Amino acid sequence: MSTEAGTGAPQPAEGENTPHDLAYRHTRRNLLSILTDRTECADVPVPACPGWTVSDTVAHLVANCRQAERNLLGRPDHGRTPAGLAGMLSEWERSAAGVERGIRRARSRLAGSVLVMDAFTHEFDIRTALGVSLPVWHAATRSAFQMAVDGFGTAVSCLGRPPLRLETEDGAWNVGSGAPSAVVFGTTHDLYRSLVGRRTAEQIGQLSWTAEPAPWIPAFTWGPFTPPVVRVE
Numbered sequence: 001m002s003t004e005a006g007t008g009a010p011q012p013a014e015g016e017n018t019p020h021d022l023a024y025r026h027t028r029r030n031l032l033s034i035l036t037d038r039t040e041c042a043d044v045p046v047p048a049c050p051g052w053t054v055s056d057t058v059a060h061l062v063a064n065c066r067q068a069e070r071n072l073l074g075r076p077d078h079g080r081t082p083a084g085l086a087g088m089l090s091e092w093e094r095s096a097a098g099v100e101r102g103i104r105r106a107r108s109r110l111a112g113s114v115l116v117m118d119a120f121t122h123e124f125d126i127r128t129a130l131g132v133s134l135p136v137w138h139a140a141t142r143s144a145f146q147m148a149v150d151g152f153g154t155a156v157s158c159l160g161r162p163p164l165r166l167e168t169e170d171g172a173w174n175v176g177s178g179a180p181s182a183v184v185f186g187t188t189h190d191l192y193r194s195l196v197g198r199r200t201a202e203q204i205g206q207l208s209w210t211a212e213p214a215p216w217i218p219a220f221t222w223g224p225f226t227p228p229v230v231r232v233e
Helices: 020-035 054-073 085-105 113-130 141-158 188-195 201-205 214-220
Strands: 164-168 171-175 183-185
Touching: 020 054, 020 085, 020 113, 020 141, 054 085, 054 113, 113 141, 141 164, 141 171, 141 188, 141 214, 164 188, 201 214
Parallel strands: 164 183
Antiparallel strands: 164 171
16 A cells, blocks of 8 residues: 655555545545635536535535534534635645544444545536546545445335346446346446436436336435436536
């Protein structure tokens, strides 16, 4: 495992199951790198989050981190989040330092998992909104994808849909109870974005399915996620 210059902090290595604290930090620092010198982009709309700008999306990420800081560390509220994109990014850095330590020390293996999925999803929302290229590899992919599969799988079961196999170039997951009655294949990116409400039902249907996808489309609405009516990416 490599070490980031100047920090002495361990960095996730490709091919490993990245701990949630490192996955979250990797995602956060990606966004800091993208946004630190682009404060003029604060008001750019983020199509994947209708009605939100880049600034709104960052405010959401900071609010979630501060909530995690209170939950994990029992810290009091630090007051109002600083105004402006630069101020929010600085506050995120402050808050996340404690949150990442808290995740690392937590006894539950799920600690930080939702935070990772949320940050990872919004990183790609912002990249797409700003036309920033997508990374070839990302430390949070495995954690975020597993959380999305778990949520989707719960919806499949609760709706009484037949079991389904999800396949990407990186792995395969069975959801529902029993032997899968169909397989859906897509790239990791395309299938993930489908699972987290960034692809329309039509786009989901254009993934590679071995059966008619209609029975499973309702299960793509789960938790906070719903397929958009019109394309957002």
